[in-house]
């Protein structure tokens with residue numbers, strides 16, 4: 001007689017997630033029952049039981065926790081191994097899952113992790129008591145580490161969030177001071193230094209916040225038509241003083257029709273990171289070129305080119321990784337290595353790409369984004 005495959009019930013109200021889970025587990029020797037709600041999962045369990053449950057936490061109606069409570073009360077449900085799949089990265093959710101004797105997998109789902117965890121849970125039933133105890137101990141240690149990690153994330157999120165507003169306020173007050181014509185030269189220098197430092201802190205905190213949101217799948221963009229010209233003008237005026245201090249000129253040429261559909265603030269911060277990097281590496285009395293073109297009527301390209309040491313080909317693969325290339329490529333100061341990773345996340349969220357182009361006289365970064373209205377595009381540089 002043909003042996004039945006172990007039955008796994010999954011409940012998630014989002015069809016995309018159910019499809020993703022089904023694709024992820026397609027190679028496993030299981031019978032996957034996908035349900036769109038907690039109630040449907042309970043019904044499926046009542047009908048045929050399950051060797052393992054995969055439950056989304058946040059679902060309309062009966063949430064994942066209530067679903068598991070109901071299944072625990074059914075015959076055969078008290079012990080069924082359960083994995084909660086959730087984008088919620090808070091300690092309460094984690095603790096609640098543990099109270100119900102379930103495990104916890106953070107969304108966005110990593111295919112190898114989910115398949116591995118399901119496999120382990122299914123195998124566990126066949127293991128000896130000793131192995132089970134061993135697994136329980138390992139699981140306890142893993143959970144302790146995850147819990148500590150969640151608490152650490154929470155703490156750094158508070159820290160970073162609380163830094164953002166004071167940094168912006170300090171920047172604004174320094175700005176106001178600089179407008180006072182009666183300010184002495186020394187006081188002006190100090191105010192300019194305060195403004196530059198506050199601006200760096202703002203960039204860094206925004207980079208960290210957005211990268212964290214992206215990890216949690218929570219980074220969203222508010223789209224409207226954005227002219228690269230306006231973004232470039234804005235960034236150039238913010239960084240004019242830093243450029244002057246370094247005796248570097250910003251040479252700007254942006255096509256009038258380089259108009260993309262995107263989040264103006266996020267795109268401004270992308271460019272700000274690229275120009276800050278260029279300023280950091282450009283030699284004194286050199287020029288940084290910001291060039292915006294519409295090469296083919298479907299996308300806009302923005303290049304930031306400096307005459308610094310450039311980026312050696314061996315470092316390119318790690319350039320957009322967090323905390324950057326391990327060895328410095330030159331320049332007067334190392335930063336945090338979060339600027340380019342943020343740029344990549346932000347540009348890709350807009351459906352575009354960011355690359356570094358080979359250039360024998362410095363570094364050249366290019367951001368490519370789809371045009372807001374591709375058919376209307378015409379080349380028009382001025």
Ligand SMILES: Nc1ncnc2c1ncn2[C@@H]1O[C@H](COP(=O)(O)OP(=O)(O)OP(=O)(O)O)[C@@H](O)[C@H]1O
Nearest residue numbers: 277278281310324329335336337338339340341363
């Ligand atoms: N224009 C450039 N010229 C030369 N090297 C660059 C340039 N831009 C970036 N790099 C190299 O890439 C690394 C990563 O850049 P990234 O912007 O991610 O981090 P950072 O500037 O070091 O720090 P942060 O932006 O977080 O303050 C830099 O440390 C530097 O080594």
Ligand SMILES: [Mg+2]
Nearest residue numbers: 277335339340
């Ligand atoms: Mg940087």
